[in-house]
Amino acid sequence: MTIKIYFLVIISPVLVSSCGSDVTGTSSTTAEFGISFFAPLAYTYPPPDVDLVPGQSLTKDIANRVVQTDLDLAIAKGLTANQIYLYIPPTLNFTFTPPSVQIVDGEVCETDGTYIAVSGTVIYECVAGGSTSSPVSGATVTGTTNAGTTIQASTDASTIPTKDPNGEHEKFHALPRRRATSGVKAQPFVQSMTVIATASQPLYENQWKSIGRSVQQALEDKKLLFNDEISVLLL
Structure with missing residues (x-):
């Protein structure tokens, strides 16, 4: 007489491992x-x-x-x-x-409704209504961490975000002062x-x-x- 033994294996979608994490609360x-x-x-x-x-x-x-x-x-x-x-x-x-955006070359806003990209990221939206004697709005660092960088609008200088060679921190380099033209100014395009x-x-x-x-x-x-x-x- 042959005796057959069957094993039932149930696989459930459970957590396999969570090493190194705080598992309280x-x-x-x-x-x-x-x-x-x-x-x-x-x-x-x-x-x-x-x-x-x-x-x-x-x-x-x-x-x-x-x-x-x-x-x-x-x-x-x-x-x-x-x-x-x-x-x-x-x-x-x-x-x-x-968003549907028209990217323009350069670092100065000249046409309302266009956008400026820096190093592959859309940073500025060009908006009508700015003073022709004002510099292009830029960005200033308010905090830098490995996890990210906080950026706020600035009106006194134009700066752009770039990554340092080892990719650990975001760094910012000032651009020359540029005057906005045709009453168009740049503002941060935050999503x-x-x-x-x-x-x-x-x-x-x-x-x-x-x-x-x-x-x-x-x-x-x-x-x-x-x-x-x-x-x-x-x-």
């Missing part, structure tokens, strides 16, 4: 990331009958797919960096409408995005915050320049 399967930033060229697309600038997406749909891909990769890197391993990756939903991440198992608040910091670093590598630290809220 409040937990949730869902967290909201709030992002205030200057958009990479790839997150924008040109208006009709306007030439595509190298680095821009051809259409709104393509720009949306670029954003989705960057977020998926950033979350994956955030989990790995914090030694959090899930059988099923978190699902992401984001609220962001890629906002909300990302809802849902994991297969509850994660603790400090785990979500650690993921958020890693996500910020990953997105900076995609030429996304943060205007403020990423915010994390458990839902």
Whole structure:
């Protein structure tokens, strides 16, 4: 007589490992990331009958797919960096409408409704109504960290963000004073995005915050320049 023995293996989408993280306090399967930033060229697309600038997406749909891909990769890197391993990756939903922008050459605003990109990131919007004797609005550092840089509008000098060779910190170099022309001035073109991440198992608040910091670093590598630290809220 043959005796058959069957083993039932149940694989559930649970947390495999969470080494190196603070696993105390409040937990949730869902967290909201709030992002205030200057958009990479790839997150924008040109208006009709306007030439595509190298680095821009051809259409709104393509720009949306670029954003989705960057977020998926950033979350994956955030989990790995914090030694959090899930059988099923978190699902992401984001609220962001890629802007249609006409990028112009140079560093001076001359035409209302155009935009200036610096090192692959859309930094300024050109707006009518500025004084012709005023310098182009720039950016000043109010805080520099490995996780990001806060930028505020300035009217006394024109400065642009650049990364140092080792990529650890954002640095700013002053441009020569430039006078705005035709009553058009530059103002910071700050964007906002909300990302809802849902994991297969509850994660603790400090785990979500650690993921958020890693996500910020990953997105900076995609030429996304943060205007403020990423915010994390458990839902």
